[in-house]
Amino acid sequence: MSKLSEIFNREIDLIKKDENTLGIVLVGSSKDLDFEKDIKINDIDLFIFTKEQDENQIRINKEISSIEFDLNYISIKGCEHFIETKEYFFLKINDGKIIYDTCGFAKETLQKCKTIYDNGPDKICxxxxxxxxxxxxxxxxxxxxxxxxxxxxxxxxxxxxxxxxx
The missing domain is CATH 1.10.287 (Helix Hairpins)
Known part of the structure; x- marks a missing residue:
């Protein structure tokens, strides 16, 4: 197991242990990488879906052994809001890699994002x-x-x- 894989798995395990976590989606440039190999990586972008939190989105950047994690905690209410308002940054996660999904919420959310993203922006008269x-x-x-x-x-x-x- 590579050092990158160990660090990644340790961070994912910590996030999974939080009872508020519904799902974790790997997004951005790292979603298609093989963490088992010793590769050069800029950062690891994760969307973490939560049952509830005070804000729709809470973003945390942290570095672990020179690996930067960009963590976006998004509540159920936040997911609904970002889908309804067609927030591009959120809809673009439709091709993310689901790495944890407790009740199908992540899969359902990515499918909604894909449908709306594929339909494009609202047309104006x-x-x-x-x-x-x-x-x-x-x-x-x-x-x-x-x-x-x-x-x-x-x-x-x-x-x-x-x-x-x-």
Whole structure:
């Protein structure tokens, strides 16, 4: 057993022992790695589903023997909220690797995320698209004359217009 595997398994066992834990999902770049091999790894990203907690999401970063763990504790209520509001960071876990699932909650949650992720963002009506395009065009028109702005102000407004365009 590799050192990485030992550290990973020890951390997972600690999380599993918490009665509040419903499931653990390995996400990010480490989800497809073989921890049994001595490999170079940046960090290990885990989503830990909990029965309850004060906040929808609690994020903890910790380092164990030079291995960084990025732990995201997400309550049942938090899962429901992030799915309902279509939070991209959360829906993207749909291809995560379930490593612990007490009652099928992790599997069900990942399936919901996959369904919503595959459906894509909500569509906006033509009138809203037209209004938004007119608003963006108006902002860009104002920025055609760079001399009317101080440099930092111009950069700021350009960044806002680009953000809105995207």
């Amino acid at each position: 033509e009138e809203e698209k037209r209004d938004k395009m007119l608003e963006i065009k108006s902002e860009i028109k104002k920025l055609e004359s760079k001399d009317e702005f101080e440099e930092f102000e111009y950069d700021f407004f350009i960044n806002i217009a680009l953000r809105d365009l995207i």
